[in-house]
Amino acid sequence: MFIPSLDLSDSSQNSLHTAIGYIGTALLSNATVEDIKALIHQTGSTGYWAPANNFEEAIQLWDAGIYKVVFPASIYSDLKDELKDIPEDRIALSASTDASFSPDVLFDTSAVVITMDTACQQLLEQKAFLDSAREWMKTLLPQGGSRRVVIDLKHNTSLDTIRSLQKAGLDTLVKASQLTSTLEPTNNQINIGEAFMANATTDRSDGLFATLVVDELNNALGLVYSSVHSVSESIRTGQGVFQSRARGLWYKGATSGATQTLKHVDYDCDGDALRFIVEQHGAGFCHLNTRTCFGSDTGLTGLQKTLQDRKVNAPQGSYTSRLFNDPQLLRSKIMEEAEELCDATDKDEIAWEAADLIYFALTKCVGAGVTLADIEKNLDKKARKITRRAGNAKPKWSAPAPAPAPAQAAPVPPPKTDGRIQMEKYSLDSISKEKQAELLLRPIIDSTEITNRVTPIMKDVRERGDKALIDLTKKFDRVELTTPTVKAPFPPELMQLDPKTKAAIDQAYANIYKFHDAQMDRETLVVETMPGVVCSRFARPIERVGLYVPGGTAVLPSTTLMLGIPAKVAGCSEIVIATPPRPDGSVVPEVMYVAHKVGATHIVLAGGAQAVAAMAYGTETVPKVDKICGPGNQYVTAAKMLAQNDTSCLVSIDMPAGPSEVLVIADKNCNPAYVAADLLSQAEHGADSQVVLLAVDLSDDELTAIENQVHDQAMQLPRVDIIRQSIPKSYSLRVKTLEQATEFSNNYAPEHLILHIDNARDLVQHITNAGSVFVGAYSPESMGDYASGTNHTLPTYGYSRMYSGVNTLTFVKHITSQELTADGLDKLGDSVMQLAAIEGLDAHRNAVAIRVADIRK
Structure with a gap:
């Protein structure tokens, strides 16, 4: 058959991605891991091939969904030991004309791509080459299937070339630039369908x-x-x-x-x-209005069709309808049936209980718009991965007979690609006090497993320093570094920005600096508590601070601004910024530019627990810091907590952290589009983002208008797959009065609170718990996230009850002093001596007594 050669860096070939995806196999070039993931998501094909020059690069490609990784034959012998556990059908080679088909060259691989300068006819006349190729292809793969020889003739090819090589048992590599889906190709182009069918055969006289x-x-x-x-x-x-x-x-x-x-x-x-x-689509394939020409669906597909029908047209009193409308009942039944399946012993009982579990599990899937095809796609994607998890059960399930545990959030389903995007809906008048209390809770996080993973990472960095940091960055970020640190002054060429981006950062910097500079405590507090007794309090910067700037799914120069500016204003003498490196080992230029503006002394090229450990303990190139600030995932948070509790490293942290969250209070006069936009701006952060809408006396139509905007706007966003996971786990709560909304909000203690209500400013005085408040229709959360001046590193998970967000005072400590005159000591001395005597601390009493005795002589 023919195999397209697709250059993902060539935008002119983008229009062919879908058409090539239909035939499945293509050799990709100039493709990053993210490009590959995007292509697989777009086309649904998992049959792509891609080249690699080392084992680490190959692992990334396989885990991204690549089917065959193509190694140069010249280096393959050096990789044989590393590849010994990889199935042969996942490995291919590339070679030049002089490659032979001896086992010493090809080893145990499934395909070879051979580049040749000769014309097709000249190749077909090379009998020794063809005999060797055919002999090699006769040996089937251990998993079944044949080996393939793919010929790259370098120059433009033709349909006749494809047919001729196919007759010789060889596949043809065709540049995608030569392909078209147009039915009447011009300029030596080849129609993709015709190229595909050039290898098909038929014995019918009509050619069908x-x-x-x-x-x-x-x-x-x-x-x-x-x-x-x-x-x-x-x-x-x-x-x-x-x-x-x-x-x-x-x-x-x-x-x-x-x-x-x-x-x-x-x-x-x-x-x-x-x-x-x-x-x-429609009634089905058959003209008799059945889905197949062989009758109705049975088994899992039949069950899926029944459930899909029930979801739309459930009979009155249907149990399936009840399951769709009662998530807690459905969750309970899934847990119950899973337990019964685990307890089943004989064949019939296991089959019976498995059928029950599948029924309830598929009901949950259909309710969420997930199909059996979606499940199979995820199974196929997982089967493509080479890197495997240990597979151990979570501690909650690992004991033989676990005690009842607190309710946890349901497992996150795979991202959906269709169906309405909608929040759960509740009304304060119709839910119990217990349900109200449940809505105030965040998902319970079992930190045991995370701590167990983070602890050895922290220990490794503490003991091996830079070497551990380099090894862990290679392992987790797939980036090979020669040094884990960039030291100031930073090279100008690494922070080149387009003028528009630079101007935006500069504007944000000015506003954030102005607001945080105003917070600085520059005056010494002096109080004479009684004649001759003067007490004072003054601020001093924390000398060395570490700022964690996440990487992950977004580039975050804004976080660098929010952490770096208050540290600069406070006067910290050493500012260390840690952020994950890009695939080429460099720092995001926007982050580098901000690091330069705030006067950072070091940038640590690492993320996760290893970055926290490097700043907490110090390494050969990373200075040890006194305080670590910044957001991150559960591993970063666990590492910060472990460092704070380790007295040997003496480091403090800004605050505990959980997933990002927003609570919006909206009344009848709100703009539905604005409300939806604010909800989505938080929902796109991550699948675990928490989004709450308090609808104050809204009618059904008014609430529906917001829900419609949530779905419609979400469908236009690039991060819709993340939103499909976060929004269904979020909820709206209808309340009658603004007082009820305020009480619920204060009990919830959100990270971000947005007020889409009349006279919003008047409500601020009644807010007792929130990280940051956004007042009125023209104050979207995005302004505080980037450039209004307030800080966006805020307490989450309800911690706004007792923590402030990051501010200038986060980076200072306060020292008190006292100065007494002889007269002041004389007047206060008797009280102090009495209290010391009561506590039995005679040395304390004596320190005063010997002075008072001299004064009173």
Whole structure:
């Protein structure tokens, strides 16, 4: 068959991604891991190949979803030991013309891509080469399947070349720049459908090909016929298009509405039968209005169809309808059936209990818009990964008979790609006091497992310093460093920004600096508590501070501003910034620029617990700090807590942290679009973000208007997959009065509180617990996150009851002093001596007594 060679850095080839995805296999070039993930997400194909020059790079590609990694034959012998546990069908080689087919070169691999300068006809005349290739391809893979030889002729090819090489048993690599989905190609281009069908064979006189049409679960829908024209049209349109022997080209469902979305097309091992994998719409494939030509669905697909029908048209009193409308009942049944399955012993009982569990689990999936096809896609993605977790049970489940544990948040489902994006809905009048209390809680985090993972990382960095930091960065970030630290002054070429970005950062810097400079405690407090007794209090900067700036799913120069500016204002003499490196080992230029502006002395090229450990204990190149500030995931938080509790390193932290959160109070006069935008701005942070809407006396239509805006706006956002996970776990709560909303908000103690109400400023005086308040319709959270001047590093998880957000005073400590005159000591001395005597601290009493005796002589 032919294999497209797709250059992901060439934007002119973007229009071909979907069409090439239908045939599945393609050799990618100039592709980053993120590019590959995006392509797989777009096309659904997991059959791509990609080149790698070392084992670490290959691991990243396999884990990203690449099927075959192609290594240069010249280095493969050096990698053989590292690859010994990798299945052969995941490994391919690339070689030049002079490669032989001896075991010493090819080893145990599944394919080889050979680049040749010769023309096709010259290649076909090389009998020794062809005999060696065929001999090698005869040996089947241990897992089943044949080995493949792919020829890259360097120059433009043709359909005749593809056919000729196929007759010799060889595959052809074709540059995507030469391909098109247009039915009438020009300028030496080749239609993708025609190239695909160049390898198919048929013994029919009419030239048609038998075609099995299946759904995404590989269930047969029916048997049809295809032609080269119909296949090309199907790839061009992305629909099920076939060849009717009576009516010509047949666009499935054009008249009945039972259309098909094309997912994949391939042929069998002999190339004489096609398979179309489609998503079937409408009543079904068959003209008898059944989903298949072989009758109705049964088994899991039949159960899924029943549940999907029940979700839309549930009969009165239906138990399935009750499950859809009562998440707590459904959760309880899943837990109950899982336990019964674990306790089952004989074959029939296990099958019975497994069927029950699958019913309830699939009900949850259908309720959330997740299909069996979505589940299978996730299984396929996981099967592509090479890196494996240890697979140990969480401590909660590892004991033989665990005691009842506090309720935890339900496991996060895989990201959905369809269905309405909607929050849970409650009304304060219709829920119990217990439910109200439950809504105030955040998901319970069992930190035992995380702490167990973080502790050895901290110990490793403490004992091995920079070497541990470099090794851990290679392991977790897949980046090889020669040194883990960049020291000021920072090279100007590493912080080059476009003028617009630089101006935005400079504007934000000015506002944040102005607000935090105003917070600085520069005056010494002096109080004469009684004649001759003067007490004072004055501020001094914490000398050495470490600032953690996350990487992960977003670039965060804003966090660098929010942490670095107050440290600079406070006068900290040493500012160390830790942030994960980019794949090339560099720092994000925006972060580097801000680090320069705030006067940072060091940048640590590391993330996670290892970065915290480096700042807490110090290494050969990372200075030990006195305080660590900044947000991060659960591993970062656990590392900060462990460091604070380790008296040997003497370091403090800003505050505990949990997932980001927002609470919005909205009344009848709010703008639904603004409210939805504020909810989504927080929901896109992560799958565990907490989003709450308090709807004050809103009608059904008014609340629906906000819900519609949430869905519509979310669908336009690049991070919609994250929002699909966070919004369904969030909720709206209808309340009658503003007083009820205020009471609930103060009890919830949100990180961000946004007031979409009339006279919003008047409510601020009644707010007792919140990290930061955004007052009125024109004060979106984004302004505080970036540039209004307030700090965005705020207490989460309800900690705003007792913690402030990061501010200038976070980076200073206060020292008190007292000065007494002889007269003051004389007047106060008797009280102090009496109190010391009561406590039995005679040395304390004596320190006063000997002075008072001299004064009173």
